[in-house]
Amino acid sequence: xxxxxxxxxxxxxxxxxxxxxxxxxxxxxxxxxxxxxxxxxxxxxxxxxxxxxxxxxxxxxxxxxxxxxxxxxxxxxxxxxxxxxxxxxxxxxxxxxxxxxxxxxxxxxxxxxxxxxxxxxxxxxxxxxxxxxxxxxxxxxxxxxxxxxxxxxxxxxxxxxxxxxxxxxxxxxxxxxxxxxxxxxxxxxxxxxxxxxxxxxxxxxxxxxxxxxxxxxxxxxxxxxxxxxxxxxxxxxxxxxxxxxxxxxxxxxxxxxxxxxxxxxxxxxxxxxxxxxxxxxxxxxxxxxxxxxxxxxxxxxxxxxxxxxxxxxxxxxxxxxxxxxxxxxxxxxxxxxxxxxxxxxxxxxxxxxxxxxxxxxxxxxxxxxxxxxxxxxxxxxxxxxxxxxxxxxxxxxxxxxx
Amino acid sequence: xxxxxxxxxxxxxxxxxxxxxxxxxxxxxxxxxxxxxxxxxxxxxxxxxxxxxxxxxxxxxxx
Numbered sequence: 001x002x003x004x005x006x007x008x009x010x011x012x013x014x015x016x017x018x019x020x021x022x023x024x025x026x027x028x029x030x031x032x033x034x035x036x037x038x039x040x041x042x043x044x045x046x047x048x049x050x051x052x053x054x055x056x057x058x059x060x061x062x063x064x065x066x067x068x069x070x071x072x073x074x075x076x077x078x079x080x081x082x083x084x085x086x087x088x089x090x091x092x093x094x095x096x097x098x099x100x101x102x103x104x105x106x107x108x109x110x111x112x113x114x115x116x117x118x119x120x121x122x123x124x125x126x127x128x129x130x131x132x133x134x135x136x137x138x139x140x141x142x143x144x145x146x147x148x149x150x151x152x153x154x155x156x157x158x159x160x161x162x163x164x165x166x167x168x169x170x171x172x173x174x175x176x177x178x179x180x181x182x183x184x185x186x187x188x189x190x191x192x193x194x195x196x197x198x199x200x201x202x203x204x205x206x207x208x209x210x211x212x213x214x215x216x217x218x219x220x221x222x223x224x225x226x227x228x229x230x231x232x233x234x235x236x237x238x239x240x241x242x243x244x245x246x247x248x249x250x251x252x253x254x255x256x257x258x259x260x261x262x263x264x265x266x267x268x269x270x271x272x273x274x275x276x277x278x279x280x281x282x283x284x285x286x287x288x289x290x291x292x293x294x295x296x297x298x299x300x301x302x303x304x305x306x307x308x309x310x311x312x313x314x315x316x317x318x319x320x321x322x323x324x325x326x327x328x329x330x331x332x333x334x335x336x337x338x339x340x341x342x343x344x345x346x347x348x349x350x351x352x353x354x355x356x357x358x359x360x361x362x363x364x365x366x367x368x369x370x371x372x373x374x375x376x377x378x379x380x381x382x383x384x385x386x387x388x389x390x391x392x393x394x395x396x397x398x399x400x401x402x
Numbered sequence: 403x404x405x406x407x408x409x410x411x412x413x414x415x416x417x418x419x420x421x422x423x424x425x426x427x428x429x430x431x432x433x434x435x436x437x438x439x440x441x442x443x444x445x446x447x448x449x450x451x452x453x454x455x456x457x458x459x460x461x462x463x464x465x
Contacts, residue, residue, distance in 0.1 A: 375416035
């Protein structure tokens, strides 16, 4: 497929790797990389970890060096927001100005959900961007005494972990009965809860936030059980929403993301990648939208290549998802796609020691592997998942461990 | 080609081991070991994937 130019909207992980892949594969036309943040493409995982702890300088967040970025010869438009798309006319609107496109990569990611009624209230933060993280980092450095974290997902758990490391008093509030319960199930969620409590987090589960208190600046939160918690810093990690408003009415199908086919194609010459893309992963036979780092890299690569090949040459994007999360001195990794009701079996190590691997299975199928400080075993398990190993085959493999 | 790992950056996520088990191994001590520092040129595409997908960007390739 010969294209004259490709526009990539979204200059984070998926967008960057799409650009890099186009050049690597020999595309010589113009590549426009449009991003609404003022910063050159940077890496987000450290934002809730080392960057938040003040242990990583701004320039160490960059996804690549200035030299390599220059070598890609991009029309790099930072601080520019795409505001509209017309699929039939083959045009998009950037900062209100209409321009045509030949190939288009949609990689606009997601943004954080916020707690209603907290707009304009000081000391209330979400964490998605470098600027968000810098603001929380500075607040922690300014001697925040009491931090309340709302939501015990990845962001909440990592922020709690980093804040504990800085000597801050942390209360974490989670509406479910266990942190990560919706992903890992109750049993493994309880292990996660135990890790936080052992490190000094006051973890409140099965309770929501009724009201955020404060006049001008947050003073605390009132929970649904009537308890009031004092706080001078509130970090809200209650999930994200895909950034699709700018393509509403464009002719694309939107349903909790930009809906693509299994090759990541959303319309002729238009692909989507990363957190914003929802596609039928043939491995699972269902529409998926994955918010993990590795997915953004791989889907950015896949989607870019999709633009350069014909429909006949296109291949489906069929990864086994995986993520990692660093909390305290524990590395949590999950490969696969567990259901919270799956059977769970610890196959090596012990949950009490917080060093183990556990398998998830359902109907004789091996669905996922969870590890805490067991990277070797998780990655071997990821290979089994990719090979389509059965529950019995996976257990037999794991019986060789230890 | 030469494979270089910045061990100050490496956090043993082990994705490299899954991509190229003949080159990278994370052992039970949770540390990464390089099994082959000079894989053949025919392995370049695989090695580039390891570079790309390392969450810490700790791997680089030389000539």
